[in-house]
Amino acid sequence: MDRVAIVGVGQTKHEARKKESSFSEMVYGAVKMALEDAGIGIDGIDNVITTSNDFWDGRTISSMATGDVSGGPGRNVSCVEGDGTFGAFYGLCRILSGSYGTTLVTAYTKGSESVSHLITNAAFDPIHMRSLGLDMITACALQARRYMTRYGVTEEELALISVKNHGNALANPNAHLGMKVTVEDVMNSKKIADPLKLYDISPISDGACCVILANEERAKEITNRPVWVKGVSFCADAYLLGDRDLSECRALEKAARTAYKMAGIEDPKKEIDVAEVYDAFTYQESLWTEGLGFCGQGEGGKLAASGATAKDGELPVNPSGGLLGAHPAIAAGLIRIVEAARQVRGEAGDMQVEKDVQSALAHGVNGVCGQSHCVWVLGRDGKRG
């Protein structure tokens, strides 16, 4: 693979309800920040990928509605419906095609403007599933229960992830829900769908994110602090919940293996210095760290309880606070890429981990209960194994 770098990143502050901006104005803010970060103008952008979801936006062809604020007119604009990591993957492929030197990728939602259980219920098959009234939370509660029962992962172990990520979010000026909570607070928080309690569940946020990718030649022109894409892959699993063993994440395992191979990583636990993973729920951080090979199957809860994933641990996970700190749907994965890139640059401010970051991992999810996963390995040098 030719070398591609992240040369500019931007994101809004993520919050419960952004009153000062419409959603295209929100995207405009993130795009301007990314251009400023890259030190280029919109004329330096060769093509645009918007990442959105028509149901969340309440309009069809939602991608085109944010084209103007992404420098769309006069350029090739295309859209990905799904998580921002998948939009960035498409943007990367467009550079690798040789047709474009730079791609600007945006992702956003305003969760405050619709009714989330109606939107996520609509993710289910209308013939066999939707009438059951499941939504993202109740479906993921089934997955949490299946996973915890199979491996004996405890609610207290998972509560530690809530304590860690909400605590980490206090250091993140863009987070929506930074707070100091104890395991007891999490255990006593309102029961929503057993075993999920309020503080196990990420908030519904408004926010936008933007990443600018460039090929090697352009990256070197644009910046002296490129963050290189060392490995990237995505993989999907079956659609219906009942077709999968929800206590496993085989699609993530495969995506991670492929990305690690590209990046020349043999032992992710030793070679990944920091990870930003898609913790829409506490159990998901635990399960995804298993799929990413940071620990064995069923050991994610113990990994968190050991302190290894704390900001000052051996393998910090979500020093930004992750999705538990802020969850604008669609943008959430792209934000993981931005936070991982900032760690690589050493520009993560109070979120910066203590160790030297040679390789950082970013992870996004699309679909219910982790149906598909996208894994990025980023680093200061683009060398691969």
Next chain:
Amino acid sequence: MSDFWSEAETIVIEGRIKVPYSWQAGETASHYLTQLRDEQKIWGKRCPKCKKVLLPPRKSCPFCFVDTDEWVEISGEGVVEAFTIVRRDTPIQPMKAPFAYALIRLDGADTDLTHVLSEVNLNDIKEGMRVKAVFAENRQGSPLDIAYFKPSDS
């Protein structure tokens, strides 16, 4: 700037979207749903390659990408694989909270059916518990023609 916004009026536009859809279930799901409605029978389909019996039945196997070819009648009884007790109400849930959703592995099937549990003490639900289908009286060719599952021994 932030002081300004704390006092400024912001306009909110209310949406009026209501978009009706009519989904064709297709031949495989139509057969499955008419059998639920008319015969109170549950049918899966077997994949000729991996031999898994898929429930709900599909025209093609999601694992092998081949046509499924054999209809297999599935028992109305099975085992709870996982469950959640729902504590909060939404207008789209089929029952008032608290109630339980479960992944149920019916005898003879190789995939789990997602459904609701009722006529059960919520505190007694456990993985491995045997449950059986209770059909709705007024059946309309829908997954909710199975009204819910209840413990087999009740």
